[in-house]
Amino acid sequence: MALKLKVPNIACDACAEKITDAIHVMEPDALVDVNVQDKTVTVKSDASEESIKQVIVASGYSIEGY
Numbered sequence: 349m350a351l352k353l354k355v356p357n358i359a360c361d362a363c364a365e366k367i368t369d370a371i372h373v374m375e376p377d378a379l380v381d382v383n384v385q386d387k388t389v390t391v392k393s394d395a396s397e398e399s400i401k402q403v404i405v406a407s408g409y410s411i412e413g414y
């Protein structure tokens with residue numbers, strides 16, 4: 349499943365790294381692409397959409413429309 353999320357409070361590469369690491373703790377095989385410019389997170393994994401969103405929120409970020 350590929351999921352593209354808008355995460356408005358991504359500000360820099362450290363944010364991208366933090367989100368990527370958090371997702372990988374839950375789902376080591378997930379393909380995570382964070383675009384700092386566009387403030388988007390694209391995730392390809394077998395994890396549910398809900399669980400990925402929860403990991404991002406638990407890391408201190410907000411998801412548009414969630």
Ligand SMILES: [Cu+2]
Binds near residue numbers: 358359360361363364
């Ligand atoms: Cu940052």
